[in-house]
Amino acid sequence: MSTSRPRPPGPSSATSCALPRTRFSAPFARRSRSAPGPPMPAIPARCSRCAPPRPPQFRPGRVARPASSPAAEPATRASHSGRPLDPAVRPGRPTRTRPHGPIRAIQAGARCGHANLYPRSIGRRIGSARARGHDLAQIGAHPCAVRSKQVRPMAWIASLTRMSEGELDRLIKRIAAILLVGTFVFVGFYVFDRFRMPAPSMVDQTIASLEAAVREDPSDISSRGQLADAYVVAERYEDAIAQYDAILATGKSDELAHFGRARANQQMGNLDAAKGDYQAVVDIAKEGEMAHVDPTLNAAFYGLGQIALQQGKPADAAQYLAAAVAIKRSDADALNLLGTAYVQSGEPAKAIEPLRSAIAFVPIGWSEPYLTLAQAYADTGDADRAEWAAAMADLSEERYEAATSRLEAILDGPAALEATIGLALVSEVQGKATDAADWYRKALVIDPDNASALLGFSRVSLPDETSGAGQGDAE
Known part of the structure; x- marks a missing residue:
């Protein structure tokens, strides 16, 4: 006894579909799996991609609802298999008016005759149809259907050629905005990662x-x-x-x-x-056993001399600075200020010795003692040595050409020794060791015992030359 559902009566010849009633053309049709069906007829070469769009059909998944009355809405619509819808037999069952996607692909391939390229699921359906005896010579998987399942390589690049100029501009702006934001994010992350508190x-x-x-x-x-x-x-x-x-x-x-x-x-x-605090230090330290070598007492006297010069009291400053020099005779700063105090107090002759002692300890690198010495020589009427001191001030301020021209102008005067040593220092500072050694030799010819010339020659000459320099000059 058969338990199959009763089917509605078959369609008339006026409403039957041209396709055979197989499960490829009518998904709800029943037939025996053992009896082969007739071959599928050739369909004209057209498909949804190769031909103009078809007229709209009943959408898949539409549920057939019973009409309010037979007169108001007769069941005249037909499914893809040609059978009329009968809500009484299959109420609420979704009715598809078109075959499934793979079946449509087979039919589309048969219509347009494209190459036999299809995915595995369509191949299984074609094999099943071939087993039933259908003529599948013209059936192949349609490349258009394959495209619906697979994205063609570089298809998005090809789509750019179909974009309008405005769309391309918007796309470029979006890409630029993304790159800009990405750049800011990267820079911010890099700075945050590398930042360290000092x-x-x-x-x-x-x-x-x-x-x-x-x-x-x-x-x-x-x-x-x-x-x-x-x-x-x-x-x-x-x-x-x-x-x-x-x-x-x-x-x-x-x-x-x-x-x-x-x-x-x-x-x-x-x-x-x-000044009060410095004087308190002097009062405490001057009675000490080591007062004559006390560096704190020396610094206190130097501070008192500085304050006296700033307050316009050069005579008092000279007394304080002389006391500081008595404790430390190599204090070039105190010697420089002592000479300055003597010049400001109207005693330039007393300023020459401490100023020359200061530049003997520090011959280059500061121009203050040379400028004060130039004023002291000018006040005492020694123009050549005043020119020499001014030239050495130019050397200390790295004006080498001016210093050289000034020193060469007084080589034949009473300041020849000072000018020769000055030219040697100019060459030494500029890295001309050979020229500096020649000028130091000339200075030693003038004064073989000059300490500045001997010390300078030892700096720029080899040891064997240094040992023989004094003997040769003495001879």
Whole structure:
């Protein structure tokens, strides 16, 4: 006994489809799997891609609903197999008016006769149809259907040729915007990844450690004094003065505290306060056993001389600076200021010796002593040596041509020795060792015992030449 569903009556000859009733053409048609069907007829060469679009048909998946009345909506629509819809037999069943996608591909390939290129699923259906005895000579997978499943390589590039100019402009702008945003993101990430906070300087690290030590033990005078000195180095003069005041309040380390506070006040421009602190250092240290070599006392006298010059008291400055030079005779700064004090006080003859001593210790690199010496020589009436001092000031300020021309102009005068040594220094500074050695030899001819010439010749000559230079010149 058959349990199959009752089927609606077959369509009439006027409404039957031209395709045979197989499962390739009518998905809901039933037939025996053993009985081969007739061959599929050749269909004209046309498909959805090769031919103009077909008129609209009933969309797949449309559910056939029963009409309100037989007179209002008769069931006259037909499915793809040609059978009329009968809602009473199969109520609510979706009705497809077109075959499935792979079947349409087979039919399309048969219509337009393209090459036999098809995916595996279509191949299985073609093999099944061939097993039923259908004539598949003209059936092949349609490349248009394959394109619907597979994206052609570089198809998007080919689509650019079909875009309008406005669409291309918008596409280019979008790509540029994406690249710009990506660039900003990359740069931001790179900067964020590479950024490192700068490490504190050694002075800041020292100050931080000393501040912690003072907080831990406020009575630690040594740490507080070191902290005050570090503040002076960091140019935090007010903080330094506060620390020095705290030290002086304890009555300990008065000399160093007064000296440190004097430096801080001098840097801040508080000259009177600085002078008082320097004088306090002098009063404390001048009675000491090592006063004649005390560097703190030497620095205090030097500070008092500086303040006296700034206040327009060159005579007092000369006294303080002479005391500083008496403690340290190689103090070129004190010698320079002493000569300046003598010149300002109207005693240029006394200024020549300390100024020449200063430039003997530091012959090049600073022009102040040479300028003061040129003024002292000019005030004493020695024009050649005044010209020599001015030429050496040009050398210190790297005006080599001016210095050379000035020195060569006085080679035959009373300042010939100074001019010769000056020309040797010009050549030495410019890296002309051979010329410098020649000028030093000429200076030694004039004065074989001149210390500046001997020292300069030793710098620019070989050891064997240095050993024989004095003997040859002496002969």
